[in-house]
Amino acid sequence: MQEKLFQLVCPTCKQEFYIKRDTIINHEIDENLVPLVTNRSLFVHTCENCKTTFPLDYPVLYYFPKQRMYIGYQLKGEGSITSTYIEASTMDMFVEYVHILQDGIDLEAILPLKDGVLKGYTYDGKDDHQLFFRKEEQLICLKRRD
Numbered sequence: 001m002q003e004k005l006f007q008l009v010c011p012t013c014k015q016e017f018y019i020k021r022d023t024i025i026n027h028e029i030d031e032n033l034v035p036l037v038t039n040r041s042l043f044v045h046t047c048e049n050c051k052t053t054f055p056l057d058y059p060v061l062y063y064f065p066k067q068r069m070y071i072g073y074q075l076k077g078e079g080s081i082t083s084t085y086i087e088a089s090t091m092d093m094f095v096e097y098v099h100i101l102q103d104g105i106d107l108e109a110i111l112p113l114k115d116g117v118l119k120g121y122t123y124d125g126k127d128d129h130q131l132f133f134r135k136e137e138q139l140i141c142l143k144r145r146d
């Protein structure tokens with residue numbers, strides 16, 4: 001966990017204020033932050049003055065110690081030499097990659113597959129035997145190998 005101070009202006013009431021956010025998340029340690037990524041509440045803020053909720057876009061580094069893997073969002077070039085670093089270019093990709101690793105899926109095996117066969121599909125979870133990928137109303141199921 002590493003906190004960073006952000007200066008914000010509420011888009012509705014124009015109130016200026018500072019908030020603290022975690023920009024480095026460790027999957028093993030920061031248990032309270034894990035669901036905030038998956039449900040995306042990490043990337044919104046509610047104004048204390050007028051209660052408007054607005055999007056908050058900022059760099060995040062998410063570390064999975066067991067897999068020795070970093071998922072970065074807007075953090076090109078950072079990471080560790082002994083761990084694999086994967087840069088997510090959009091917030092959607094960042095949340096998806098974190099979701100895949102949280103489920104214990106081999107991200108490096110899935111990414112080339114997604115680039116080819118699964119273009120436009122988003123990882124949608126797993127059960128005991130298969131992985132699910134969704135594109136609007138279409139669902140693709142792949143047999144698990146891990």
Ligand SMILES: [Zn+2]
Nearest residue numbers: 010013047050
């Ligand atoms: Zn406001």
